[in-house]
Amino acid sequence: MPSEKTLPGLDQAAWEELVTRFDGRMWAVARACGLGPADAADAVQGAWLRMVESLDGIRDPERIGAWLITTTRHEAVRLARRSRGERPAADALPEVLVPDPAASVVDAEFGRRLWLRLDGLAEPCRSLLRLYALNPDAKYAQISMRLGLPMGSIGPTRSRCMSRLRALIEEER
Incomplete structure (x- = not known):
């Protein structure tokens, strides 16, 4: 940086x-x-x-x-x-490449709402999903070390966190 x-x-x-x-x-x-x-x-x-x-x-x-x-x-x-x-x-x-202005506005607004909902999640969901969003190729061993989670719990935890995030987004609609 x-x-x-x-x-x-x-x-x-x-x-x-x-x-x-x-x-x-x-x-x-x-x-x-x-x-x-x-x-x-x-x-x-x-x-x-x-x-x-x-x-x-x-x-x-x-x-x-x-x-x-x-x-x-x-x-x-x-x-x-x-x-x-x-x-x-x-x-x-x-x-x-000329982006569609309407699509850009919709995408930007959706992105802002999504990040706000993500920030509203409790730990470890907030950190885990942010880590996946910013580092899509992160390996389970890296995530385990970074977040202090057992490797075997990362997949199930991620699934539960995604469900919570989806529920928050659906509530907004």
Whole structure:
């Protein structure tokens, strides 16, 4: 994670809040493009790097989430093409992915509600589901060590936690 000195105009607390709010979604976008763990990590890291490089030019901070998601998608598509051996024609314009504005609003609102519901869960559900969302390829041994849960209880606990989260979401409807 870059230090405060690396991010002019963005303090450490603001940086950490951005990472907390958007890193999991960025990973989900990269994985949805069919990337493996290493390439997904490169796509997410590339998007964060582009944000840092563009920090002085950000005019609408409220749109940073949409910008990060779109940039992650661009990075992921580029990496997916490279791994398939595709090369863009020299005279071709880069593909511009234009998200549907209505879908973006609905997705963003659903994401906010989902994270709020997740934060309302008791432990270990909150930590376990957050860990899975932010690290989809985490192994049971890693989760066991991180959360102090027996390896044999992780699957059943995750299932119960997901049921609780689904129930909270359904209550909202």
